[in-house]
Amino acid sequence: QQQVKQSPQSLIVQKGGISIINCAYENTAFDYFPWYQQFPGKGPALLIAIRPDVSEKKEGRFTISFNKSAKQFSLHIMDSQPGDSATYFCAASMRSGANSKLTFGKGITLSVRP
Amino acid sequence: SQTIHQWPATLVQPVGSPLSLECTVEGTSNPNLYWYRQAAGRGLQLLFYSVGIGQISSEVPQNLSASRPQDRQFILSSKKLLLSDSGFYLCASGAGVNTGELFFGEGSRLTVL
Numbered sequence: 001q002q003q004v005k006q007s008p009q010s011l012i013v014q015k016g017g018i019s020i021i022n023c024a025y026e027n028t029a030f031d032y033f034p035w036y037q038q039f040p041g042k043g044p045a046l047l048i049a050i051r052p053d054v055s056e057k058k059e060g061r062f063t064i065s066f067n068k069s070a071k072q073f074s075l076h077i078m079d080s081q082p083g084d085s086a087t088y089f090c091a092a093s094m095r096s097g098a099n100s101k102l103t104f105g106k107g108i109t110l111s112v113r114p
Numbered sequence: 115s116q117t118i119h120q121w122p123a124t125l126v127q128p129v130g131s132p133l134s135l136e137c138t139v140e141g142t143s144n145p146n147l148y149w150y151r152q153a154a155g156r157g158l159q160l161l162f163y164s165v166g167i168g169q170i171s172s173e174v175p176q177n178l179s180a181s182r183p184q185d186r187q188f189i190l191s192s193k194k195l196l197l198s199d200s201g202f203y204l205c206a207s208g209a210g211v212n213t214g215e216l217f218f219g220e221g222s223r224l225t226v227l
Binding site: 034041042043044045046049089101102103104105106107 | 118148156157158160163173204206215216217218219220221
């Protein structure tokens with residue numbers, strides 16, 4: 001059972017366009033939703049994260065939109081650049097407790113064409 | 115912030131041979147440590163996590179084992195590798211209270227032939 005589902009599976013965007021990646025979760029106990037960015041041959045790195053008490057968080061060109069009732073959240077990359085080409089993972093966790101762990105989506109490959 | 119060191123970076127091993135991947139963490143103390151495996155199209159699969167020295171929890175039954183001999187050292191091992199053990203292995207360290215904030219190493223790519 002996949003608790004965190006990403007869509008689409010891959011995405012191609014022209015330079016300057018908006019990239020939108022969606023994520024849906026099942027466990028209503030999740031209360032922390034990060035996005036990770038991974039370049040080829042490297043480990044993932046935290047890009048931006050949101051908690052369910054806010055509906056949107058913006059950091060530079062990256063925005064997370066969160067819809068608690070629909071159990072969905074999305075990553076928007078404004079003015080997409082070729083340097084944004086990477087694999088993006090959404091994830092979810094329950095912050096409380098020593099055994100809290102991140103559950104990742106399968107990842108989506110974003111290609112930004114020059 | 116934390117720095118996660120993993121080695122070796124790449125490894126080619128025959129089926130049936132042993133494995134040892136090592137991870138060390140700088141910049142924090144008493145972190146939660148994790149081993150993930152990444153396979154194409156399957157995302158990041160959590161294999162083991164540890165909340166302290168000698169404390170290991172396994173997420174999936176498999177041919178691998180993990181150990182934490184020191185606070186900031188995490189080791190992934192196997193006595194006999196299988197073809198299905200091939201993959202990209204990532205060590206990660208938690209940031210404490212905010213367990214969603216993981217710092218990942220550069221990964222170890224294992225090919226079993």
